[in-house]
Amino acid sequence: xxxxxxxxxxxxxxxxxxxxxxxxxxxxxxxxxxxxxxxxxxxxxxxxxxxxxxxxxxxxxxxxxxxxxxxxxxxxxxxxxxxxxxxxxxxxxxxxxxxxxxxxxxxxxxxxxxxxxxxxx
Amino acid sequence: xxxxxxxxxxxxxxxxxxxxxxxxxxxxxxxxxxxxxxxxxxxxxxxxxxxxxxxxxxxxxxxxxxxxxxxxxxxxxxxxxxxxxxxxxxxxxxxxxxxxxxxxxxxxxxxxxxxxxxxxxxxxxxxxxxxxxxxxxxxxxxxxxxxxxxxxxxxxxxxxxxxxxxxxxxxxxxxxxxxxxxxxxxxxxxxxxxxxxxxxxxxxxxxxxxxxxxxxxxxxxxxxxxxxxxxxxxxxxxxxxxxxxxxxxxxxxxxxxxxxxxxxxxxxxxxxxxxxxxxxxxxxxxxxxxxxxxxxxxxxxxxxxxxxxxxxxxxxxxxxxxxxxxxxxxxxxxxxxxxxxxxxxxxxxxxxxxxxxxxxxxxxxxxxxxxxxxxxxxxxxxxxxxxxxxxxxxxxxxxxxxxxxxxxxxxxxxxxxxxxxxxxxxxxxxxxxxxxxxxxxxxxxxxxxxxxxxxxxxxxxxxxxxxxxxxxxxxxxxxxxxxxxxxxxxxxxxxxxxxxxxxxxxxxxxxxxxxxxxxxxxxxxxxxxxxxxxxxxxxxxxxxxxxxxxxxxxxxxxxxxxxxxxxxxxxxxxxxxxxxxxxxxxxxxxxxxxxxxxxxxxxxxxxxxxxxxxxxxxxxxxxxxxxxxxxxxxxxxxxxxxxxxxxxxxxxxxxxxxxxxxxxxxxxxxxxxxxxxxxxxxxxxxxxxxxxxxxxxxxxxxxxxxxxxxxxxxxxxxxxxxxxxxxxxxxxxxxxxxxxxxxxxxxxxxxxxxxxxxxxxxxxxxxxxxx
Numbered sequence: 001x002x003x004x005x006x007x008x009x010x011x012x013x014x015x016x017x018x019x020x021x022x023x024x025x026x027x028x029x030x031x032x033x034x035x036x037x038x039x040x041x042x043x044x045x046x047x048x049x050x051x052x053x054x055x056x057x058x059x060x061x062x063x064x065x066x067x068x069x070x071x072x073x074x075x076x077x078x079x080x081x082x083x084x085x086x087x088x089x090x091x092x093x094x095x096x097x098x099x100x101x102x103x104x105x106x107x108x109x110x111x112x113x114x115x116x117x118x119x120x121x
Numbered sequence: 122x123x124x125x126x127x128x129x130x131x132x133x134x135x136x137x138x139x140x141x142x143x144x145x146x147x148x149x150x151x152x153x154x155x156x157x158x159x160x161x162x163x164x165x166x167x168x169x170x171x172x173x174x175x176x177x178x179x180x181x182x183x184x185x186x187x188x189x190x191x192x193x194x195x196x197x198x199x200x201x202x203x204x205x206x207x208x209x210x211x212x213x214x215x216x217x218x219x220x221x222x223x224x225x226x227x228x229x230x231x232x233x234x235x236x237x238x239x240x241x242x243x244x245x246x247x248x249x250x251x252x253x254x255x256x257x258x259x260x261x262x263x264x265x266x267x268x269x270x271x272x273x274x275x276x277x278x279x280x281x282x283x284x285x286x287x288x289x290x291x292x293x294x295x296x297x298x299x300x301x302x303x304x305x306x307x308x309x310x311x312x313x314x315x316x317x318x319x320x321x322x323x324x325x326x327x328x329x330x331x332x333x334x335x336x337x338x339x340x341x342x343x344x345x346x347x348x349x350x351x352x353x354x355x356x357x358x359x360x361x362x363x364x365x366x367x368x369x370x371x372x373x374x375x376x377x378x379x380x381x382x383x384x385x386x387x388x389x390x391x392x393x394x395x396x397x398x399x400x401x402x403x404x405x406x407x408x409x410x411x412x413x414x415x416x417x418x419x420x421x422x423x424x425x426x427x428x429x430x431x432x433x434x435x436x437x438x439x440x441x442x443x444x445x446x447x448x449x450x451x452x453x454x455x456x457x458x459x460x461x462x463x464x465x466x467x468x469x470x471x472x473x474x475x476x477x478x479x480x481x482x483x484x485x486x487x488x489x490x491x492x493x494x495x496x497x498x499x500x501x502x503x504x505x506x507x508x509x510x511x512x513x514x515x516x517x518x519x520x521x522x523x524x525x526x527x528x529x530x531x532x533x534x535x536x537x538x539x540x541x542x543x544x545x546x547x548x549x550x551x552x553x554x555x556x557x558x559x560x561x562x563x564x565x566x567x568x569x570x571x572x573x574x575x576x577x578x579x580x581x582x583x584x585x586x587x588x589x590x591x592x593x594x595x596x597x598x599x600x601x602x603x604x605x606x607x608x609x610x611x612x613x614x615x616x617x618x619x620x621x622x623x624x625x626x627x628x629x630x631x632x633x634x635x636x637x638x639x640x641x642x643x644x645x646x647x648x649x650x651x652x653x654x655x656x657x658x659x660x661x662x663x664x665x666x667x668x669x670x671x672x673x674x675x676x677x678x679x680x681x682x683x684x685x686x687x688x689x690x691x692x693x694x695x696x697x698x699x700x701x702x703x704x705x706x707x708x709x710x711x712x713x714x715x716x717x718x719x720x721x722x723x724x725x726x727x728x729x730x731x732x733x734x735x736x737x738x739x740x741x742x743x744x745x746x747x748x749x750x751x752x753x754x755x756x757x758x759x760x761x762x763x764x765x766x767x768x769x770x771x772x773x774x775x776x777x778x779x780x781x782x783x784x785x786x787x788x789x790x791x792x793x794x795x796x797x798x799x800x801x802x803x804x805x806x807x808x809x810x811x812x813x814x815x816x817x818x819x820x821x822x823x824x825x826x827x828x829x830x831x832x833x834x835x836x837x838x839x840x841x842x843x844x845x846x847x848x849x850x851x852x853x854x855x856x857x858x859x860x861x862x863x864x865x866x867x868x869x870x871x872x873x874x875x876x877x878x879x880x881x882x883x884x885x886x887x888x889x890x891x892x
Contacts, residue, residue: 011172014168082171099327
C-alpha cells in the first residue's frame, strides 16, 4: 500500500514541487494550504507522515504541529518541518511543538524523500 | 507537471506575493500596525525566497534573505516600522520585483541599487540608521559582494586566494601537502561505537528508535546490543517511558558525520555518544566486549507485531535483541494505535451523517487542492470573444428574419429566439468577464514609478489611488502602463514643486499625486491629478511661439494653451533631465491613448495643479446602444451616454447667434446639436421639430441635446474597431454589424459634444495630429 503524505504549505510553488516529488517517489499526497486546513483534512486523510511549512497564514506550522499532537490519534505521527537554513531557533520551537524532524530548504527532492523514509516504517 | 510548469507557477506566485508585499508595506506606511499585515509581508518575501531556492535562483534568494531578516526584526518588534524604514523596504520590494523579472526574462538589475539596499537593510536589522546613499559610491559594494561571490576556500589554500594587499604584495601559494603533512589517515572502514539512549520525548515527537537503528544499519555492517537493565517489572512499567538503550558497533566508510546525522532528528531527545574506534587492535578490543559479527537487521520486523516475551532475552542473542528494539520502540506507537482504533470505533457509530460529512470534506479537499486559477493563452480568449461576437450578430440576424417572415407574431420560434437571445447575452457577458481585469496591477506599478522619480528628483510625493478595482479589458490594461508611467513621471518631475518651494507657497512639503479610475458612459475614465504648480501658461505660450506652433498674436484660451503640451517635441523642462530626456513627450502619450480609441484632456489651475483625464473604451466590449437614423444613415448611440430622449416642441427651441440653437428643458437651456450636420451627413441643419432629441451627458459633465431623425430601438451591439479595420474617424467611436448585415457606426458622444463647442470635427483631426 502506498504511504500517504499530508503536505501543508501556503506556497503554490512548493506545494507543486512536493506533489511532483512525492508522487514520483510513489507516495500518495494530500495537500493543505495552511495550518487550519491541515487540521481539517487530517482526519479524513489519515496520513502516514506530515510535511509542514512554518510560515503560513491563519495558523502557522507551530500551531499546526501542536494541534496535530493534541489529537490522540496523531500523537505519534511523524511530522517533518520544512525549514529555512538559518533558523536554529525556529527548529527548536518546532521540536518543542512536537516536530519529528526537518527538511532544510532549499527544496531538494532527495533530501525530502530521505527524511520521509527516515521517519516512516 | 514538469519543472518548467512549476517554475511558471512560481513566477505567477511571485507576482502575487510582490503585490501582496507592496500593498502590505503601503498599509504599514499608512500607520497600519496589525501584526497580520507584518506577517503577510514577511511571508511574501519568505515565500519568494523558498521558491527561488528550489530553482537555484541565488541572486533572488540572497536578496530575499537579507530582506526577510530585516522584516523579521519588524515582526519581532525589534525594529519600528517608521516611514524611513518603510521607504527602504518599499525600494527593496522594487528590487525584489526586478530580480524576479530578471530571473524570469533575463536581463540585469541595477547592481549598485541592490547592493546599496542590502546595506541599508542590514543596517536596519542591526538597529543602525541606514547608511546614506551618498556613501554608496565608496568601495563598500565590492566588499559586500565578495564573500558571496567567492567560493569558500579550502583551509589549506587560504593564503593562495587572498587578494593582493595595498602594498601590491601577492602571497605565494604553497601546499602543505609538499611537506607530507595534512594527509588524512587512510582508513578504509573506520568503526564507530554508538551509544544511543532515547528519552521518552523521542517517542512523543513521532520518532522511533527502531527506525533510527534501521537507518544506521544502512551505513554499513553493524552489530546491535540492547541494554534493558532499566526495564522495570511489568506492573511498574510506564508504557510511555523509554527503558531501552542501545550500543551499536558499526563499520562504515561514510564517516562520523553520517553516523551522527542519522540521529539528527533525535539528538535533543536522547543521549548519544559516537566514538571512533581504531580498526585493528582497537577493533579487537571492542570485539572482546561486542563481537563484530555482522548482524542482519531485520527490517521486516518493523512491520511485525512484537511477540517475544520481555525480559527473557539472553544478551548474546543479538537478533532477538534487535527484535526487542523494534518491540520497545513500538510500545509507544501501539498505545497510540489502540487509542486510535478506539476513536475510530466511536467515529463509526456516528453512521451515515459522518460519512456524508466526510464525503463533503473530500469534495472540498479536492477543490482546494486544485489551482484556483488557470492560465489561458490570451489568443484563445480573443478567439472566443470574436466567435461570441459573431454569435451575437448571427442571433440578431436570425431574430430579424424570423420577425420579418413570421407575421403571426407569437410562435414557438419566437419564444425560442428570445431564450436564445438571453443565452447569447449571458455567454457574451461571461466571455467578456474573462478578459476584464481590475486596473489595480497597473496602478501598483505606478506607485513604484512615483517612488523612483521622487527619489531621483528629491521630492516628497504621496500617491493616492482610487477605483483600483475598476475593471477593463486586459488589452487596454496592457497598453495603459506606458502612457501612464510617462504621465506620472511628468507629474512628479514637472508638475510638483520642490519641498521648499511648496512650503513657501503655503502647501505641505509632500506633494500628492492622485490616480483614479471609474466607469463612465461605457468607458473607463482614468484621471491623474497633482497638487503641483500647474502649467506655466506664459512659458508654454512662449515656447509654442518660439517653435512656430502658434502665431505670436494668437488668441488662445487657457485650455488651448494647456493642450499645447501635447504637441510633438514640446517640453517645458528648461533642461533635459534624466527623466524627461527619454525622447518621449506628451505627444506620444496622446498618440498611444488615441491608438486605444481613447482621448486625453488636461485642465490646469496655476498654483493648484493639473488634472489629466483619459477616457478609454472598454475595447471589444459589447455596447448597449440606441439605434437611430440620421440623414438616411443608421447610427448607434451608446445607451450609457443618454440621459433621456424627447420630442422637441417648437416653443422650446431658441436661436442663439447665427447658427446655434438651444432647447429649453425644464427651465434650463441646453445646446442643440444636429448630429447629421456635425458629421457632415448634410449641409444644413435639420428642423428640430421633425426629429428626436437625445439628451446626453459628456465626460466633462456638460449636457447636449443631440438631434437625430428617428429612433429605431435599443439593441446590444458588438463593437468592431474602426481603427483596426479602416481608420480613425472623428466623431465615430467604432462600428458594428446590425442584424441585417449592414455596418452601422457607433457615435462618439464626447467627441460630438466637444465638436459642438465650435470646433468642427474635421478640424479636430488636424488638431489631433498636430497636438
